[in-house]
Amino acid sequence: MVKSFKTAMTAATLAALVACSSNQEAEDTSDADAAAAAEAAAAEAAAAAEAAEKQKCASAASVFYFDFDQSLLTANSRAALLVQAECLKKYTSSVRLEGHADERGSREYNMALGERRANAVRDFLVLNGVAAADIETVSYGEERPAKTGSNEASWAANRRVELK
Structure with missing residues (x-):
């Protein structure tokens, strides 16, 4: 047991x-x-x-508009460029900034104005961390209008920098 x-x-x-x-x-x-x-x-x-x-x-916006005869960034452009700066730092290796002007002014003046505008966008991007070597600027002046016509709406659409 x-x-x-x-x-x-x-x-x-x-x-x-x-x-x-x-x-x-x-x-x-x-x-x-x-x-x-x-x-x-x-x-x-x-x-x-x-x-x-x-x-x-x-x-994100890729076109940034300017006031008449100005190359200073507007508040709206700065806000949109902050988003672009973050995106460019993460996802893009290079970018081209194309400066434009409306038809008023001489050809030479508008080429210089388009360049100042493209440089203003470039400088803002660089200040926000985008490598300067990754940014190319070019000015087309009045040669490539976004909108044809000789009125304020057309001129306003043509005073721009396009990010490509």
């Missing part, structure tokens, strides 16, 4: 150990699955954030 009691107790102890071992393996697998799921969720969130950032960059 004692012998069968010892055998029964040994068997019960072994069964309990096997059960505990099985539960430990299940817990280890469950922890590994949870960690993998958390890692996958974090990667997915990072990818979504990256996609949202790229979308913001793609939809």
